[in-house]
Amino acid sequence: MSAGRIVLIILAVILVLGLMGGCAVYNGYNQAISLDESVKSQWAQVENQLQRRFELIPNLVETVKGVAGQEEKIFLGVAEARKSYFQADSVNEKARAASGFESALSRLLVLRETYPALKSDQSFLKLQDQLEGTENRLAVERKRYNDAVRALNTFSRKLLGRLYAGLAGVEQAEYFEIGEEAKTTPKVEF
Template sequence: MKKWIWIGLVAVVAIFFYATYNGFVTKEEGLNSAWSNVETQYQRRSDLIPNLVNTVKGYAAHESETLGAVTDARARAASISLSAGELTPAKLAEFQEAQAGVRSALGRLIAVAESYPDLKANQNFLELQAQIEGTENRIAVARKEFNDAARHYNVAVRRFPANLVAGLFGFEQKPYFESAEGTDAAPEVKF
């Protein structure tokens, strides 16, 4: 009889480990997918910037400092590659800082554009501006979804007794995507 109790106990522990490990894998893949969505939206914004800069260049050629700042900020942000497996608080902070620089430079570019009535009426500029505003909204949604996935993953990793399995197999908490104060919203677009 004791033999069956031990066999049953081992089976329960094995099923617990199996289910818990696979649950962590599923949550981690969801987190990785959410991070990919964040990166995709930032890449979309980065791809739109050269078109916006070129459109503004024709109207505001003497605003080279602002145009250069946008181009430089985009280059800095594009140089930082961060995969879901590399998500550490320090690397995520570096990524966020570069993206905040792009957001700030875009805000200055749009402010410069307001000084040019012909540019403000240019259809290409209006379309690009609308696309960038839409992209900023998509970025905010993607960041929220990433943070939701990170929260679900982090809660699962910290709960007892699952935290024992997490520690045994190297599942660690992931950082959240946090914006600096006042940079969470899309650049203000005025007509």
């Protein structure tokens, strides 16, 4: 074999390896972008369900107020928790505010056990059903968001994934976790 032919073969091998490496980087970069967009999309779905929840609450509060007017502290807690969500700037702040809201909301729903008239009020029952449906949808969207976060974080922690995520400017995302206040059983005292 001539020296020219050997050089040509070596150049062809280098070219093929270069193309394969370029394709790998391209695919890894695109995967990092796709995973990041998936996390953002899932967070938008969580926010859609949170918005639905927050739109239902004033109606629920007004219905309960009509029956249990003296429980102003609980109503103020729900209103304050709702307000803190809309004032939050980051995903983490919104997640914490949503957890605080869940705690206040559970105290509000405990009222129905204390007021028999509230249990039979049709508008309360309809609103409660809508709220329970929203809570279920929210739980599903939270899970999907956390699944997307897990996929992105797993990818970006892997050897080459870290490189691709860095090239794409993609950072690890944070899970939507329930705050400590939402883990405690609500207590309503009269």
